[in-house]
Amino acid sequence: MATIKDVAKLAGVGVGTVSRYLSGNASISAESGSKVAAAMAELNYRPNSIARSLSSKKSNIIGLWVPSFSGSFHRKMLQTIERELRKRDKHIILANAEDAKTDEERIACLDYLIERDCDGILMSCPELSVFELAKIEARYPKIVFINRSLDALNEKTFYPNHYLGGRLAAQHLVELGHTKIAVVTGRMNAQDAQSRHRGFLDELASSGIEMHEELIECGGYGFKQGAEATERLLKKEQPFTALFCGNDNSAMAAISTMKKHGIEAGKDISVIGYDDIDLAEFTSPSMTSIHVPLEDISRNACHQILNLCYGEELPVQNHFEPKLSIRDSTQRLKQLK
Template sequence: MATIKDVAKLAQVGVGTVSRCLAGKGGVSAKAEQKVSEAMQQLNYRPNSLARALSTQRSNIIGVWLPSLSGPFYQHILQAIEFELRLHDKHLIIANAEEANSNEEYLQHLDYLINRDCDGVLMVCPEIAISDLLIAQTNYPPLVFINHSTDLLSKQSFSVDHYAGGCLAANSLLALGHKNIACISGRLSAQDAQQRQQGFVDELARQGRPINPELCIEGSFDFATSQFAVQQLLDKQLPFDALFCGSDKVALVALSILQGAGIKVPQQVSVLGYDDVDFAAVASPPLSTIAIPIKQMATAASRQVLNLAYDLTLTIPSVAEPRFIARASTQASPYLKIKEG
């Protein structure tokens, strides 16, 4: 196996020159850099990552803090992060905080990543208090937040306009003529769930169709809680002709339970999800949803952490607005058809 000395000998340069080429540091002429590159190819030399880390004082590892590994939402985020890091020859370590029950326990998972010499950390953290994020950012500057927005960390937080997404959901169902609209939110301690729920409720009120509080159920984004929330809504025995769910996962559960209870979707109740994850288009019936740019958001955050950790100047893409995707789980209500006729 070739060594750095072999490369230097073949290229007819010093070992220090080869080291500077590998580290990407200045002080190497274009001619010498070309000779080193050709020697490495000829010898099939691959730099030792540990040795390179020692020479550059960087691990080339980015930590990724996640509140959960379950569900397509986090899978899309991880795919986008891994793709962007790989483009720049960086790697990732994951900390899964699914079992944490407090801010203190959440932040212990951040310590886990920092103690493994990550050059930067991405945190998907809609439920961590902003005060704790500010402390973490002060103590560890190469820190970037995904699906969390705050003016205090505007250059290091990347999110979707979930409030606008909630407004769009309300307007989409109202445009179909629905009058009695129910809602199952995510856990409202999470910033993103709270924002989309608030946008939804506010827009219904602005349009003169304030939602009946009895038709608002706080849920979560796991299957068991979603089942309980949908059943809780049905047990109220209040009429509703449309249901907005705070995620596609909740909406998928709603489709199953509603149809199992003999309620036809969309003939009797339209069901609208949120996210537009992979299974939405192949649900039965295919799920109408509010599509959010999950991968754009994760890509923007990934580029920012690379800029901060490695002094790069990558372009940060803007994050698109939510969009309504019409599929077969929603249709115009009989009320709208009567008006049109």
């Protein structure tokens, strides 16, 4: 296996010149750079990543903090970010706050990444307060927030307009003639869930439709929580013809749970989800959902962390608009049984 000394000898330059070339140091001449590149190619030399990071004082590692890896939403985020980093020979370390109950426990997950010398951190943090996020950014400036809106750190936040997403969902159900509508929310201590729910209620109110409190249940974002919330709704004596769920996992759980009670989504009750994950169009019936452009959001957030950490000048877009994806799980009221 070729060494840096072998490259230097073949190129006719010093070892220090090869080292500066590998670290991206612009102080070497174009001629020397060409000789080093040619020698590396001839010897099939691959630089040692650890040695290179010591030389450049960069680990070439980006940390990713998410609340959980259990859902399709964050898996898609991870896949997109990892792909973008790999294109630029960067790597990823993961942390999640699946079992965290307090802000202190959530921040401890962030400390895990900081202690591993990540050059920068991408953080999806719907449950931490604006105050806590501002403190984190002050302590660790090379950080970018995904799925959060922070006016004071606008250039470091990448998020969809969840308020609009909620309004689009309500608008669709109203246009289909529904007035008796139930909701399974996400975790209401999270900014995205709050914005989505507020938009939904505001659109109903602007259409003159009253939302009954007894038809609102918190379902979190998991299948089990969604199923349990749907069961609670069905046990009540308040009828409804349409159901809006805070994410697609909850909506799929609702469709399955209602079917056990002899209720068919798209035939007896209209059901609409949120996020529009890949699986949504393959459920039975195919599921209407609010499409969140998660790949675009994740890609742009990744570009920004590369800009902050490595001096790149990649273009970025911070704010994104959701769209309605209409499928078979929602129907006009008069077409329901």
